[in-house]
Amino acid sequence: MKFKIRKSKILRNLFIAIGLLSLGNLISVYLIFNTAGVEAKVTRLLVKLLNVNLEANLPTYFSSLVLLADAILLALIAYGNRAIGGRFWHWIGLSLIFVFISLDEMIQIHEQLRAPMEALFNTSGLLYFAWFIPYMAIVVILGIAYFKFMMSLPKKILKLFILAGVVFVSGAVGMEMLGGLHAEVHGEDTLTYALMYSFEEFMEMSGGAIFFYALIVYIEMNFEKLRLRFKPKKKKKKIKKIKKNLIEA
Template sequence: MTQFLLRVVICLVVISFLSQMTLYFLPDYPLRNYFAKAFNVDHERNIPTLYSFLALLFSSVLLGVIAHAKKLDSGRYQHHWKILSFIFLYLSLDEIGQLHEKLIEPTRSLLNATGFLYLTWIVPMGILVVIFIFSYSKFLLHLPASIKKLFVVACALYVGGAIGMEIPGGYLIYTTGMENLSYVIVATIEEALEMLGIVVFIHALISYIKVYLGGVSWNIYIQGKHTPVTEHQNIGIAALANPQTESY
């Protein structure tokens, strides 16, 4: 799964960057602008946006599976897993609907911000990230060392892209606009970091399910159109090893 997602991310980032380069260095050709827009990682409602939406939604589902398993086992921090699931559900909806952009104007007016600081959704998001880190510090410390490291790396990549790279990106928009090579490079790095962060996070969640929850399996019910025969297909995530006896 991780290798597949990494290949998808690399392909999307490379195609996006190359398609943007054609706008600056190649003469016009049929569907050039359409192709560049369809694969631009910095645009909405295109192929990279759909991928990011699905990746975030898949993360929410995995977190929901862990939360449900913790509830059945009366495990610790079951509510933390559940809240994380809802957070990633919101992030997936934000990715497809750009909900955070609705914070720009109210926060800009509140802070009386001008210039490149129009990207003032960074302020409320930054505050929420700090609150989240403090609220989840004990939760993070209780995790197994390998999973903890993956969570930290995933968070650093995602937040570094989503918030950190918005600052130079916003400055470039204010000083030179979006139609230049410097902004394309910064925006590509920003989106690449976000997507890589989610890949690492998904890898951490699947590893946690495999090793510490003993795997998860479910059934898919399939019924033919013209036959009463019912088929059952079992799709499971097999455990890499016997489930750890210690409760995490």
């Protein structure tokens, strides 16, 4: 598995895509609050297609695919570490976590927790959107479980992982908390709230992109000579032997 790719170019292209999606989202926000004929088909279509607060549209698919790409790279790293006799279970765990996050981004699993969490904890203020309470508990548990593993990573990779995590969590949880504080008082149909969820999604997408870059850096640093083989050589030899026997027969 030898990667000779321009990491900086990939990261730049990812952020260009994020910038374009963010611009499209701002256009949809403008249409929501400044278009008289909100019921117009074109306006509704653009909002549905570009607004980051809605499901099953361009920003959602992009975010989900980036997170899924992270999961695939994590699985490749697990494979590589296993091949050289290194520890790989932590990488498999991270890969499964990112598969779930990608799925959650696509079908909004966390939104299903909002009502029961709010009813259970009677939340308000910064905890107005209570769905992230169980998520934060899981993050703390994973942080404790993965602490030694993280400390064993090369410093460059560790810094990139921390940066990606801080950016992503600051958007997914930090901005969500501020948005909840605003929404409780002023409602969710305000320009301020729209700008808040816009910045939240921008940070989430940015965190996923930075993490993707970090994983590529890790792969280049550790697996320069590793090759992926999908069919064992023994099977190929058996096939050749069977063909030889058929020809002689």
